[in-house]
Structures are given as structure tokens and as C-alpha cells.
Amino acid sequence: MALKYTKETIEHFTKPHNLGTLENHNAEATEGSPACGDMVNYTLQINPETLIIEDIRFRSYGCASNIATASIATDIVKGRHIDEVKKMGTSEAASKLGGLPPVKMHCSVLAINGIKAAIREFEKKIGRIVDEQRVLTEKALKNILKDIIHPKHGINIIDNNNVTRIKIEGQNVYIVIELEPDEEMFAPNIREEIQEHLEAMKCSHEIMVKIESKTGQFI
Amino acid sequence: MNDEKIIYFDNGDTTRIDDEVLDYMLQFYRTSYGNPVSLHSLGIEADENIASARETIAGFINADANELIFTSGATESNNMAINGIAGFYKEKGDHILISSIEHSSVKAVAHRLENEGFEVEEVKVDKQGFLDIEDLRSKIRTKTILVSVIYGNFEIGTVQNIREIGAVCRENNIVFHTDAAQAYGKMRIDVKDENIDLMTFNAHKNHGPKGVGALYVRKGIKLKKMIDGGSHEFGMRSGSENIPAIMGFALASEIAYRDLEINNSHLIKMRDRLADGLLQIDHVTYNGAHGENIDKRLPHNVDITFQYIEGEAILMHLSLRNICVSSGSACSSKTLEPSHVLTAIGLKHEQAHGSIRFTLSKFTTEEEVDSVIQNVKEVVEILRSMSSFIPEEHSELINKDAKTFYKKK
Incomplete structure (x- = not known):
């Protein structure tokens, strides 16, 4: 199937921003799995006082749009308060790239939810949220x-x-x-x-x- | 896009038409454009033309001309074979066997028949993709009406022992169909000697036109017809024949079989050069027939798994470097499922996701092969340097400062 990516997607795929692992991170999450063909890892430096994401890096095992959505997601959240990021919609990365082919929309979900997962871990660690009761409603x-x-x-x-x-x-x-x-x-x-x-x-x-x-x- | 600069290594998908074939086809649009069912002079001419094309193509597989039905291509031929046999022989039985590595135009059609009360089972293949004959024998029942096994695999290039599979079917009085879309024009095929009852093949894999193919139907085998209407193709496939394409099919076949030995020795040399070059990269595997079975591999196919990275990303990087390949990755498919062929030969999902297929043609040059090897090496290094899926023991693959690495490129 021919996939038509936007110029922005190709740009972020070939020259990703914020690539790698932050040596002194205080939040980390890996979402997805190799079996599914997409997995993204984030390391974040969150200011414990201001709760602003000061720095972020990603690593990706995945397709072009997986790499591109993770790259733009790091741009989007850098410098933002974690509460703002928690409220972010999962299609945010896709729309910032000028859209993705329908079959690739799940990449945007993975990219945004990966960062949210790292924030959740961070909040637990600093005692901002207690481990949620897993009552499924x-x-x-x-x-x-x-x-x-x-x-x-x-x-x-x-x-x-x-x-x-x-x-x-x-x-x-x-x-x-x-x-x-x-x-x-x-x-x-x-x-x-x-x-x-x-x-x-x-x-x-x-x-x-x-x-x-x-x-x-x-x- | 500048055609000159493109390195096209996706010839298992489709090929560039031969100029000679294209030129030859034009007269059947411009002057000899009749319909063979017409009674007038143009009709008679068309009838003679199509008869000679049928004769020519039949000759290459040792069939009789009236055993060939022209279709719109391999997908239609496969549909016609599977549905046609199921439709005609359903009183006799309701059990169909296919291999686990069939093309979707066999696999999907067969499994669709399950909705109509047929039972479809898949016969196992080994790690290189060879059909397990014992598994075939053990799955055959008195109610089995059809066995379908692909001749040369479209993805991993493995060529089956068709004669032996055909013989097992003959012994058990079961119709045997093979999809030879990849093998035709690259191997000498003899339907009589190889016990084939039905065979699918087409033109555009061998520098012929798209939109034309054929189904060989051995004399005495009956099909339920799928398209009603006129009397074309012995009444089996109504609709005016695509004469220019059929004529192009015949000429492309003539060229392919005329030059078969020369082409194959070139293709094999290029294939092995490409495979040797790519296998120098760490953490890769050669999928399909290789090693002592390399003689049972299609001459134009190389399929490699690059561990720890994902095929669509490799493909896109290569595409941006003007190199065209295909991938068995889920991310390059519409359904997000990895290739069933790769999982059938025992690859884990993450291995299937990292697979790239390179398919060559007679136009492939040594320079192109070397350029592809070099570009793949670079792309694999880039993607591994940023992968989140590198096991600790191979941490040397990760570039500690991937950002600098990227800027360098």
C-alpha cells in the first residue's frame, strides 16, 4: 500500500528532534511492544518544583510515522507543565504533522500516551498521586x-x-x-x-x- | 520522479514493460483492434491472433492451447481456480487444503469459502518454507477436493517440489492447483510432467503488460464459471478479451523463455552478490531457501530480516534515497498484521516486522546492487542507533548520542 506522508512527517522521520536517552532523567516510560512493531521509549527531566518538562528524549522501534510522531511529541511537550500535557488529546501529534494516513493514527496515540505514562510514573514517585484503585468503571x-x-x-x-x-x-x-x-x-x-x-x-x-x-x- | 535515478528492486511486485513488447502491442489498439467473437474480417483476424498467442503461451508450459483461459491477472486466475473447483465439486466434498504461505488471492478466497460450509486447512511448511509433504498426506481426507500450493513464493522465494506434491494429489484423486505467478518466465514448467491440474500465471512479472494473466485448466477438470455473458474463453470467462495485453503477454513470454538461461545466470549472480553483501551486516537472517537449498530459490528474490528495527522505516528511508523495495512488516500493510508467510516459517512477530524483500530483474546492474548494499548498511545503522529495542548485550549498536550521529548524516 502506498503511504502518503506529509512533508512535516518526512522531515521529523529523517531528522528527528530530541533523539536519544537523557542521562539524568527523573521520568521514563516505554510504550508499545516489539511484537506489535512499534515501541517508543521516553526519558524526561521534569522540574520537581515547577512541574515543567525541562528536557525530553526519545528512542523508537517503529515505522516512519512512529518515529515522526514521537519526535514532534517531544517538541510539543517541552517547556510545558505536566498537567497541561496530561489533558492533551492523543491525536495532537498527528495534527501537528499535518495529518497521518488513517492506518497510522495509532502512532499518534502511542506517542502521546507514552509521555503521559512517564508523567504518571513521575507523579507516583513524588507522591503527587497515589496508585489508583483499579476499579474498572x-x-x-x-x-x-x-x-x-x-x-x-x-x-x-x-x-x-x-x-x-x-x-x-x-x-x-x-x-x-x-x-x-x-x-x-x-x-x-x-x-x-x-x-x-x-x-x-x-x-x-x-x-x-x-x-x-x-x-x-x-x- | 526522475526514472533514471530510481533503483527498482521490487520486481516481484511488478516489472517495467519491455519496449519491444509495448511497441508490438500498439498495433492491436490501432489497426488490428477487432473482437474475436465478431464474424467480419477484423474479428477473424483477432481470432487468429489470440489463437496464436494462446498456442505460444501454452507451449511454454507444455499445455494444449485449449487448456488456457485468459484472465485479468493472477488474482483473478486464483479466484477462478479456487471458487471454480469449490463450486463444481461441492457434491463430491467440502474439504480444501492450502499451504500456510499462499498469496492472499488464494488464502482469502479459500477462507471465504468457510462461510459457505467448506472446511479449509493449511498445510505446514518448514523453516525455509518447503511444504511438509507428510503433513499434507496426513491432512488429506476422502472429502478433500482441492489442494493449492504456491509454486515459487512471492515473499521468501522458496520453490516447492511441485511434481511430488502433484503426485500425492493424483494418488488421492484430488485436484491440484498451483500459483506460479512468480515462477513463470523464470523457471521451465511442464504441467504434464509436474502433475499440475490448474496453474495461475501472468504477464507483468516478466516485463509484460499489467492486467492480463491466464489459468491453465487440465483437460477433464471442470470449473463452475464465475462470469456469465458471451462465449469468450470457451464460455468460461465472458467479456471481450484484452487482445493488446494478451499479445503483449505472448511476446513477453517468448522473450522470457528465449533468454531464460542468460537472464537466470545474471539474476542468480546479482541475487547472491546482494545477499552476500547484506548478510555482512550484523544481526540479520536470510529468509526462505538458502544454503544447500539455494538452487530451490527463485533467481530474483532476496528476503532479509534486520533485527531490532522495523521494515517500513527501512523501506521509507530507502525510498527517500530512490531505492524501491517491499516489506513484510505489519506497518506496511493495511491490516497491521505482519506477513503470514514470515510467521508461517517460524519468524517471531518482531522478526517479521524487520523484513525487507529485494526482487531483481534482468535490468539490474552490479552498480545498483552495490549501491543498495551500501545504502541499506547506512539506513540500518541509523535506525539501530535510535532503536528502543536493542537488547543489553548488543548495546554497542546504540549510538549514545544519537542526535550528533544524525546531524553528521
Whole structure:
């Protein structure tokens, strides 16, 4: 498939900003996994008094847009207060690059969430937040699912109306996803992404993801 | 884009048409543009032309002319073969076997038939991609109606022992289909000797035009027809034939088989030079038939996994350096799944993601090969220097100050 990247994306891919590892960092996170083909590592220097991100570096194992989104994400957050960054939308990196092909939108999610993860670790370390109680609410689950991007449309599966049912019964979580009949091929990827995001949230629930095509057949 | 500067190493995908073929095709648009079903003189001329093209192409695979159906290409031929057999022989059985390394135009079509009550199983391959004949034998049932195994693999270049697989199918009275889109024009194929019942092949992998291919259907094998309408292609594939493309297909085939030995010795020399050069890079693996099986590898294919980096990023860097290759990485596919061929030969996902396929042509030069080796070395070094996925024991690959390293480039 021919991928058309913007000039900004190519620029950040070939000449990434803030590359490497900060020797004296006080926050770090690695998001993604080699098995999925994208993994980004951030090291940050956050001022403990002002809570401003003073410096940041990244390393990436991933495709061109993975590298480019991580690069621009470091530009975006540098010099900003961590509370500001925590509120940032996951498509921020993509829009600053002038857009990404739909199938690559998940790279933007990974790039932004990686930095948020590093901030969370930092806040825990300095006692700004206590380790959250992992009670999974429907709202929290929806928020997690908002990070799953439909590869064809480049829109998250909540806003794309693919999630038709969410049910939490004690330790059991049921999620029903509906795809167009010609979108069956995306099912394994979406399923894997959901499992992975929930695992990353360290929730101990038993997760059942059912994916069905609009014709009613289970995939 | 300046064509002169492009190094095109994606000939397994498609090739540049031969000037001679293109020139030859024009007369079938300009003067001999008739439709072979017409009764008038232009129709008769077209009928004679297509008959001679059919005769020519059939000759290269030792088939009879009336055993060839012209199609729009290999994807259509594969669809026609799988759906056609399933449609015609469904009373006889509902079990289909394909290899685990088929092209998507076989794999997707076969698995789609599961919705219609067929059972589809995949036969295992070994680490170099050779079909496990014992696994094939053990999976055959009385209800098996079709076995489909790719002749030469599009991704890893492994060439199967088609004669033996065909013989197993004959013994068990099962129709045997092979997708020879990559092998045709690069290997001498004899459908009779190799026990082939149905064979897919096309023109544009051998410097012929796009949009034309053929399905060989052995006399006596029946297919359910997919396109109704007129009487074209023995009634099996209605719709006016693409005569200019068919004529170009015949000429491209003639050239390919005329020059086969010369081309292959050139391709093999270039292939092995490229592979040797790339294998000098640390932490790489050669995917598909190699070592003592190198003779069973397509002459134009090199497929390499570069550990700790991702294929699409390699591909994009090379593309910006005017080098065209392809990748088995998930990130270069629409579904975000890595190539099933690479996982079938036992590669872990992260290895499949770091794979690049280089496919050469008769136009490939030694200078191009050397330039690609040099550029790949540089790109691999750049991407590894910034990778977040380097195990501790190989930390020498990481450039401590990647930023300076980049500026240097």
C-alpha cells in the first residue's frame, strides 16, 4: 500500500528532534511492544518544583510515522507543565504533522500516551498521586477504548461507533465490537489492541472481546 | 520522479514493460483492434491472433492451447481456480487444503469459502518454507477436493517440489492447483510432467503488460464459471478479451523463455552478490531457501530480516534515497498484521516486522546492487542507533548520542 506522508512527517522521520536517552532523567516510560512493531521509549527531566518538562528524549522501534510522531511529541511537550500535557488529546501529534494516513493514527496515540505514562510514573514517585484503585468503571473502559484506532478510518472505535456493548460483571468484562462486512480483516488487530491496552492498565479482569460483522456473523 | 535515478528492486511486485513488447502491442489498439467473437474480417483476424498467442503461451508450459483461459491477472486466475473447483465439486466434498504461505488471492478466497460450509486447512511448511509433504498426506481426507500450493513464493522465494506434491494429489484423486505467478518466465514448467491440474500465471512479472494473466485448466477438470455473458474463453470467462495485453503477454513470454538461461545466470549472480553483501551486516537472517537449498530459490528474490528495527522505516528511508523495495512488516500493510508467510516459517512477530524483500530483474546492474548494499548498511545503522529495542548485550549498536550521529548524516 502506498503511504502518503506529509512533508512535516518526512522531515521529523529523517531528522528527528530530541533523539536519544537523557542521562539524568527523573521520568521514563516505554510504550508499545516489539511484537506489535512499534515501541517508543521516553526519558524526561521534569522540574520537581515547577512541574515543567525541562528536557525530553526519545528512542523508537517503529515505522516512519512512529518515529515522526514521537519526535514532534517531544517538541510539543517541552517547556510545558505536566498537567497541561496530561489533558492533551492523543491525536495532537498527528495534527501537528499535518495529518497521518488513517492506518497510522495509532502512532499518534502511542506517542502521546507514552509521555503521559512517564508523567504518571513521575507523579507516583513524588507522591503527587497515589496508585489508583483499579476499579474498572464503564466510563474508564470507554476511555481506554478511545485509544484503539480503527485502522481503516483512523478514528477511535468509540467515536467510529464500533463498540455496541460494554458490560462489566464483577471480574468479567464483555466488549462487543461491530465491523462492516468488508472490515473483517481488521478483527485480529483490533482484538489484540484491546487486550494489550487493558493489560497495560494492569486490570485483573477477565476480558472477553466479541467481534461481529454487521451481517451478524461472529469473526 | 526522475526514472533514471530510481533503483527498482521490487520486481516481484511488478516489472517495467519491455519496449519491444509495448511497441508490438500498439498495433492491436490501432489497426488490428477487432473482437474475436465478431464474424467480419477484423474479428477473424483477432481470432487468429489470440489463437496464436494462446498456442505460444501454452507451449511454454507444455499445455494444449485449449487448456488456457485468459484472465485479468493472477488474482483473478486464483479466484477462478479456487471458487471454480469449490463450486463444481461441492457434491463430491467440502474439504480444501492450502499451504500456510499462499498469496492472499488464494488464502482469502479459500477462507471465504468457510462461510459457505467448506472446511479449509493449511498445510505446514518448514523453516525455509518447503511444504511438509507428510503433513499434507496426513491432512488429506476422502472429502478433500482441492489442494493449492504456491509454486515459487512471492515473499521468501522458496520453490516447492511441485511434481511430488502433484503426485500425492493424483494418488488421492484430488485436484491440484498451483500459483506460479512468480515462477513463470523464470523457471521451465511442464504441467504434464509436474502433475499440475490448474496453474495461475501472468504477464507483468516478466516485463509484460499489467492486467492480463491466464489459468491453465487440465483437460477433464471442470470449473463452475464465475462470469456469465458471451462465449469468450470457451464460455468460461465472458467479456471481450484484452487482445493488446494478451499479445503483449505472448511476446513477453517468448522473450522470457528465449533468454531464460542468460537472464537466470545474471539474476542468480546479482541475487547472491546482494545477499552476500547484506548478510555482512550484523544481526540479520536470510529468509526462505538458502544454503544447500539455494538452487530451490527463485533467481530474483532476496528476503532479509534486520533485527531490532522495523521494515517500513527501512523501506521509507530507502525510498527517500530512490531505492524501491517491499516489506513484510505489519506497518506496511493495511491490516497491521505482519506477513503470514514470515510467521508461517517460524519468524517471531518482531522478526517479521524487520523484513525487507529485494526482487531483481534482468535490468539490474552490479552498480545498483552495490549501491543498495551500501545504502541499506547506512539506513540500518541509523535506525539501530535510535532503536528502543536493542537488547543489553548488543548495546554497542546504540549510538549514545544519537542526535550528533544524525546531524553528521
